[in-house]
């Protein structure tokens with residue numbers, strides 16, 4: 143795995159940066175000290191490892207006096223303007239998806255959309271051409287301005303998948319884990335075949351989708367009688383949907399509920415306890431409600447789900463919450 147230390151060295155030297163912040167996601171943090179030492183030895187700069195959890199490019203940290211932030215492991219979110227100079231070092235993971243595709247061609251429909259995380263998006267052209275040779279039409283869509291690369295999806299933004307949705311009957315996701323393909327499945331309702339570099343092809347994402355949908359309706363059912371709500375606002379730059387938080391609070395108050403906005407950096411179940419609310423709506427990362435919500439002591443809903451509970455949306459029209467272009471202005 144190439145963390146692009148050479149590129150970090152040349153960026154530090156060319157910008158004459160003296161104090162450098164290093165941010166890495168949890169999965170790469172074991173490599174942070176070697177990376178930092180390599181950077182310091184090669185450039186003479188001082189590196190501070192920013193050790194708080196980092197789940198995406200939505201979560202850029204700053205530090206007083208920093209000349210440069212080196213963010214490893216995520217592609218930039220283009221519509222997010224960092225408050226300090228930042229260099230993004232994407233980590234590309236290589237594997238040969240063509241063999242896995244060939245072994246599973248019977249599961250691949252005639253018209254498919256291709257999606258991947260930033261780590262694997264460079265493999266999509268070879269998949270597209272292999273599928274073309276096998277008589278399939280494979281499309282790679284472009285996302286909105288929160289998406290840096292064609293075919294890339296985030297856990298909170300599947301606009302690249304949606305851009306080709308009318309022309310496809312299935313998606314193929316390159317990468318590991320269910321986090322991203324679940325977003326595609328929830329947001330499009332179409333089947334997703336996951337080509338996982340470690341486990342081979344996995345196509346039971348629809349089961350995971352059904353489980354999540356059941357959990358979401360259970361959370362909404364619990365919130366039906368709630369009269370006292372919290373509206374959660376996250377202060378991470380790429381998650382801070384302030385206008386949406388104000389709108390949620392106003393909608394709740396107009397419906398006669400008690401509702402207050404609580405701003406947090408890390409949204410955690412324990413942080414909500416002192417407020418003794420009966421339900422909460424999260425305008426932070428949409429995956430907090432979906433992935434962590436079942437472990438909260440009170441129902442934690444997305445804004446769309448809150449509107450369903452309040453009778454402002456049809457209960458049959460479930461919609462996956464996304465953070466879209468322009469929703470997190472500076």
Ligand code: SF4
Pocket residue numbers: 197198199200201296297298299380381426427428429465
């Ligand atoms: S908001 Fe959530 S899903 Fe979106 S990039 Fe950040 S951590 Fe990932």
